[in-house]
Amino acid sequence: GKRGSKGERGDASAFVVREGRYTLVKGQKGDRGRRGRKGEVGPKGETGDAGTPGTPGLSIQGEKGSKGEPALFPDVDLIRGSPGPR
Known part of the structure; x- marks a missing residue:
């Protein structure tokens, strides 16, 4: 399970930029990539x-x-x- 919370995510509409197949959304650091x-x-x-x-x-x-x-x-x-x- 998660040991700590990821905190509040930033507003998705604030900063969205497309890069390859990912969408970058402003927010705090959290999980990245896919987990197995x-x-x-x-x-x-x-x-x-x-x-x-x-x-x-x-x-x-x-x-x-x-x-x-x-x-x-x-x-x-x-x-x-x-x-x-x-």
Whole structure:
């Protein structure tokens, strides 16, 4: 689960810029990139731990997904958006 709250997001209409397939929206730093699918909970795991589901017989806990690319500017969140201009 989340250990701390992500705080208030800024107003989405304040600053929106398209960049590739991402939409940049002004806000505070939060999750970036996509998290992996939820793995099963191992001992000491948390529900909602990001990760690929563990392969049965190998590991119960999935691996953590990567954090994704850092935000381009401070104060900007990378959010999954519709694909930009092709």
